[in-house]
Amino acid sequence: MRKVYFLVTVMVVFILLECTVNKKIHTIALPVVDTTISPVVPPGETIGKMKLEDGFEIKLIAAEPLVSAPVAMNFDEKGRLWVLQMDGYMPDTAGNGEEQPVGKIVLLEDKNNDGVMDAGKLVIDSLVMPRALCLVENGILVAEPPNLWYYKLKIDKSVSKTRVDSKYTDGGNAEHSANGLYRALDNWIYNANSNKRYRKSGNKWLIEKTHWRGQWGISQDNLGRLYFNDNSTNLLGDFFSPGLGATNKNQRDVAGYSESVVPDNRVFPLRPTTGVNRGYIDGVLNDSLRLVNFTAACGPLVYRGGLFGDAYNDNAFVAEPSANLIKRNLLTLQGNITRGREAYEGREFLASVDERFRPVNLYDGPDGALYIVDMYRGIIQHKVYLTPYLKHEIGKRKLDKPLNCGRIYKVYPVGSKLKNVKFPGNPFKLVALLGNSNGYVRDKAQQLLVDGKATQVIPVLKSTIKSSKNTWQLIHSLWTLEGLGAVTRADVLPLLQNSLWPVRMQALAVLPTVINNQNYKTISGALSKVIATNDELAAPYIAFIATRIKAFDTLAALKLQTALAKKYPGNVFVTDAVISGLTDNEYSFKKEISALVPDTNAAIHKRLSRIITAIEDAKYSNDPVLLAKKYPRGAIMYQTICKTCHGDDGNGIASLAPPLNGSEIVNGSKDVLISILLKGLTGPVKVKGHLYQAPEIAGEMPGFADNKEYTDEDLVQVLNYVRRAWTNNGNTIINDNVKYLRDKLRSRQKSFTMDELNQPSSTN
Structure with missing residues (x-):
C-alpha cells in the first residue's frame, strides 16, 4: 500500500x-x-x-x-x-x-x-x-x-x-x-x-x-x-x-x-x-x-x-x-x-x-x-x-x-466566433448549403431536402452535378437526387469519366440504385469500358455492382466478374468484391477461373478455397433446433451473451472474438474450457492454426465466476451447447465439473492466458 x-x-x-x-x-x-x-x-x-x-x-x-x-x-x-x-x-x-x-x-x-x-x-x-x-x-x-x-x-x-x-x-x-x-x-x-x-x-x-x-x-x-x-x-x-x-x-x-x-x-x-x-x-x-x-x-x-x-x-x-x-x-x-x-x-x-x-x-x-x-x-x-x-x-x-x-x-x-448555420425553409437555398465547408451542415441540408420531398429542386441538382466546381456540393447533390428517387443512368454514367476519384467513387456507389431492366445492358457496357482503362480503384466497386446486374442478366454479371478476377487476381479487395456476388456459385467460378489464373497462390484462389471450405463445414453442422431443446438455457445464454462476439454461426466476428466452430479449445479439455468461462481469457489465442490477437480480436473475454445471474447449470448448458453446435463434437460436461473448478479457482482474480492453460497445472 x-x-x-x-x-x-x-x-x-x-x-x-x-x-x-x-x-x-x-x-x-x-x-x-x-x-x-x-x-x-x-x-x-x-x-x-x-x-x-x-x-x-x-x-x-x-x-x-x-x-x-x-x-x-x-x-x-x-x-x-x-x-x-x-x-x-x-x-x-x-x-x-x-x-x-x-x-x-x-x-x-x-x-x-x-x-x-x-x-x-x-x-x-x-x-x-x-x-x-x-x-x-x-x-x-x-x-x-x-x-x-x-x-x-x-x-x-x-x-x-x-x-x-x-x-x-x-x-x-x-x-x-x-x-x-x-x-x-x-x-x-x-x-x-x-x-x-x-x-x-x-x-x-x-x-x-x-x-x-x-x-x-x-x-x-x-x-x-x-x-x-x-x-x-x-x-x-x-x-x-x-x-x-x-x-x-x-x-x-x-x-x-x-x-x-x-x-x-x-x-x-x-x-x-x-x-x-x-x-x-x-x-x-x-x-x-x-x-x-x-x-x-x-x-x-x-x-x-x-x-x-x-x-x-x-x-x-x-x-x-x-x-x-x-x-x-x-x-x-x-x-x-x-x-x-x-x-x-x-x-x-x-x-x-x-x-x-x-x-x-x-x-x-x-x-x-x-x-x-x-x-x-x-x-x-x-x-x-x-x-x-x-x-x-x-x-x-x-x-x-x-x-x-x-x-x-x-x-x-480560441477566439472563434461561433455561429449556428441557419437552415432556410426555401429548398433552393438549401441546395447552396450542400457545398458548405461544415460536413454537418451538408448532411443536414441533404436530409432536409430528402425529408421534405423537395422535388422542385431536382432540375437544379441535376445541373449542379454537371457543372459544379465544388466537389462536396456535387457529391451531396448526387445523393440528394438518389434520396428523392430522381437519379438516373444519364446523371451517373458521365461522372465515371471525372478526373477526380471521389466523384467517380460516388458515381459507382450510387449506380446500383439506378440499375433496372431497361438500362442494365448500357450500364454493363459502360463498366466494361472502365475495366479496360485499368482503373484499379474502381475495380472493387464494379465487382460489387455486378451483383446488382446479376438480378437482370447472369451472363453479363459473370462477364464482369471474370474480367476483374483475371485482371486483378492478387488484389484482395477486388477478389472479395467478386466473391460477394457469387452466392452458391463459388465452386463453378473457381473451376472457371482456374484456367484463366494458373497461379494457385493468387488471392482469388485462396479466398475462394476458404469460402468453399466453410460451405462444406456448414453441411455438417449440428441441428440448432434440437440443441436448443436439449440445452434451452444454454441456447438463450449463447444468443444473449456469446453470439454478439462469436457470431450466430460460431465463426467469430472480426475485431471481437475468434471462432468457436471447429475450435480445438472448445472441443478439447473440459477443464480448460470451463476455466475460460469461469475466469476469462486474455489473448492472443490460436484457433485452427491461426493466431488471433488485437486488433483482429478484442484483448479479453470476461469470465462468469462472479456473475450471480448465471448458475452452474446455466454454465454447463452453454458449455455443452457450444461443444455440440455447428461442426463441434466435444464430450459432455456435467455440473460437478463446473463446481469443482469454481471451488478450485475461487481465489483467482485475473483472466487466464493460453500459455497458462496449456501447462499441466493450468487451473491452479
Missing part, C-alpha cells in the same frame, strides 16, 4: 511540474489527485479539471438538472438539441432497477443565443434503457431494446408510435446491443453492433442486411465511409461505401470492411485509473497506475466541422470514458485505403482528472464545434462483466451515486 501511495505522489508531482514548465501542453495547474475518493465536481468547476490541446477552449453547454445520464444527441434544423438519457443504466453494482422505465428524450434550446442551453422540455419518457435516436422527417427513431420505434411528432410532442423493428437489438447484453442510428451520405441509417440498416420510404420502413460494425458509436468521413470501434480498439472503418458487398451468405467477412484504421491503442490518462475493470491484471495499468491501452473506446467522430483548420481535416476523435479522455488520430486517405496514427505521444487532445468525466459520444455541430456527451457517472461497466475488483473500487470511492448528473460540452479554437 505504501508503494501505491508513493507512486501516486510521484505521479502528481510530475503532473504539476509538467503543467508549470510546459505551458504549450498545459496552461493550468491541476489539483492533486486523491484516488481514495471521487467527489462529484459541480458543473461550473469541471473545466478546471481538464487539460485541453493548446489553441482550443471548451465550454459547458448543458448540465443537470437539464440533462442526466446523456448517451446520444441530435441537432435539429433550428439548432435545438435532442438528448437521449439512459437514466436506468446500472443503478448499483448489481444492476438492480435497470428494467424500470425511467429513460427519456429531452429537447434543449438556447433561448438567449449565448451558446449555452438554458431551456429544456420532456418529449418522450418511460423508456427502458434507450440507447440511440435519429431525427427523420417529422418524427424521431428511438432504440429501446429490443425494439426500434418511430415516434411521429407534432409541435415537439409525440402523436403516434410505430414499431419499426422488434429485433433491433437481438439479445439482452447491454454492452453488445445495437446503437448509433447514424444517417449516412447514402440516405440509409446505419448502426454499431449490428448488421442492419434502415430507411423510411413513404409510410414504410425498409430494413436491409449490411456488414457487422463496431460496438458503441459510429461516424462517417466526407466520402460517406463509416468508422467505428470496439472497446479495446482505437479505430476501425470501411474502405468502401457502406451499402455494398454484404450479399453472399457464405462469406464471413469482406476485405475493405471493418478494417483496422488506427492500430495504436495506447492511451495517456491524466490521473491514476485504478477504477477499470481489470486493473489488477499485469500490464493493464503502468507504474503510475494509469491505463495503458484502450478498454472502453467508443463514440468515434471523424471531424468534418471545418472550423478547426486544415491540420484537423480527416482527423478522428475517439472517447475513452474509463480513462476520462478523448484521443485525436490523424487519418491519411490514399485511394480506397485509409490509415491513421495517434496525433500525440504521451498526451491526449483532452483529458480530465475528474474520474466521473465519462465521454461516451462525440458529434459535429452546426457551428463547427466538436460536441462531447458526458454521461458523468461513476459506474460505466455493465453488471454482466463487472469484476469483484472493480466493485471494490466503486465502493471505496462511492462511485455508485449520484445518478442524476450529465454534461454536454463543445470544443472550438
Whole structure:
C-alpha cells in the first residue's frame, strides 16, 4: 500500500511540474489527485479539471438538472438539441432497477443565443434503457431494446408510435446491443453492433442486411465511409461505401470492411485509473497506475466541422470514458485505403482528472464545434462483466451515486466566433448549403431536402452535378437526387469519366440504385469500358455492382466478374468484391477461373478455397433446433451473451472474438474450457492454426465466476451447447465439473492466458 501511495505522489508531482514548465501542453495547474475518493465536481468547476490541446477552449453547454445520464444527441434544423438519457443504466453494482422505465428524450434550446442551453422540455419518457435516436422527417427513431420505434411528432410532442423493428437489438447484453442510428451520405441509417440498416420510404420502413460494425458509436468521413470501434480498439472503418458487398451468405467477412484504421491503442490518462475493470491484471495499468491501452473506446467522430483548420481535416476523435479522455488520430486517405496514427505521444487532445468525466459520444455541430456527451457517472461497466475488483473500487470511492448528473460540452479554437448555420425553409437555398465547408451542415441540408420531398429542386441538382466546381456540393447533390428517387443512368454514367476519384467513387456507389431492366445492358457496357482503362480503384466497386446486374442478366454479371478476377487476381479487395456476388456459385467460378489464373497462390484462389471450405463445414453442422431443446438455457445464454462476439454461426466476428466452430479449445479439455468461462481469457489465442490477437480480436473475454445471474447449470448448458453446435463434437460436461473448478479457482482474480492453460497445472 505504501508503494501505491508513493507512486501516486510521484505521479502528481510530475503532473504539476509538467503543467508549470510546459505551458504549450498545459496552461493550468491541476489539483492533486486523491484516488481514495471521487467527489462529484459541480458543473461550473469541471473545466478546471481538464487539460485541453493548446489553441482550443471548451465550454459547458448543458448540465443537470437539464440533462442526466446523456448517451446520444441530435441537432435539429433550428439548432435545438435532442438528448437521449439512459437514466436506468446500472443503478448499483448489481444492476438492480435497470428494467424500470425511467429513460427519456429531452429537447434543449438556447433561448438567449449565448451558446449555452438554458431551456429544456420532456418529449418522450418511460423508456427502458434507450440507447440511440435519429431525427427523420417529422418524427424521431428511438432504440429501446429490443425494439426500434418511430415516434411521429407534432409541435415537439409525440402523436403516434410505430414499431419499426422488434429485433433491433437481438439479445439482452447491454454492452453488445445495437446503437448509433447514424444517417449516412447514402440516405440509409446505419448502426454499431449490428448488421442492419434502415430507411423510411413513404409510410414504410425498409430494413436491409449490411456488414457487422463496431460496438458503441459510429461516424462517417466526407466520402460517406463509416468508422467505428470496439472497446479495446482505437479505430476501425470501411474502405468502401457502406451499402455494398454484404450479399453472399457464405462469406464471413469482406476485405475493405471493418478494417483496422488506427492500430495504436495506447492511451495517456491524466490521473491514476485504478477504477477499470481489470486493473489488477499485469500490464493493464503502468507504474503510475494509469491505463495503458484502450478498454472502453467508443463514440468515434471523424471531424468534418471545418472550423478547426486544415491540420484537423480527416482527423478522428475517439472517447475513452474509463480513462476520462478523448484521443485525436490523424487519418491519411490514399485511394480506397485509409490509415491513421495517434496525433500525440504521451498526451491526449483532452483529458480530465475528474474520474466521473465519462465521454461516451462525440458529434459535429452546426457551428463547427466538436460536441462531447458526458454521461458523468461513476459506474460505466455493465453488471454482466463487472469484476469483484472493480466493485471494490466503486465502493471505496462511492462511485455508485449520484445518478442524476450529465454534461454536454463543445470544443472550438480560441477566439472563434461561433455561429449556428441557419437552415432556410426555401429548398433552393438549401441546395447552396450542400457545398458548405461544415460536413454537418451538408448532411443536414441533404436530409432536409430528402425529408421534405423537395422535388422542385431536382432540375437544379441535376445541373449542379454537371457543372459544379465544388466537389462536396456535387457529391451531396448526387445523393440528394438518389434520396428523392430522381437519379438516373444519364446523371451517373458521365461522372465515371471525372478526373477526380471521389466523384467517380460516388458515381459507382450510387449506380446500383439506378440499375433496372431497361438500362442494365448500357450500364454493363459502360463498366466494361472502365475495366479496360485499368482503373484499379474502381475495380472493387464494379465487382460489387455486378451483383446488382446479376438480378437482370447472369451472363453479363459473370462477364464482369471474370474480367476483374483475371485482371486483378492478387488484389484482395477486388477478389472479395467478386466473391460477394457469387452466392452458391463459388465452386463453378473457381473451376472457371482456374484456367484463366494458373497461379494457385493468387488471392482469388485462396479466398475462394476458404469460402468453399466453410460451405462444406456448414453441411455438417449440428441441428440448432434440437440443441436448443436439449440445452434451452444454454441456447438463450449463447444468443444473449456469446453470439454478439462469436457470431450466430460460431465463426467469430472480426475485431471481437475468434471462432468457436471447429475450435480445438472448445472441443478439447473440459477443464480448460470451463476455466475460460469461469475466469476469462486474455489473448492472443490460436484457433485452427491461426493466431488471433488485437486488433483482429478484442484483448479479453470476461469470465462468469462472479456473475450471480448465471448458475452452474446455466454454465454447463452453454458449455455443452457450444461443444455440440455447428461442426463441434466435444464430450459432455456435467455440473460437478463446473463446481469443482469454481471451488478450485475461487481465489483467482485475473483472466487466464493460453500459455497458462496449456501447462499441466493450468487451473491452479
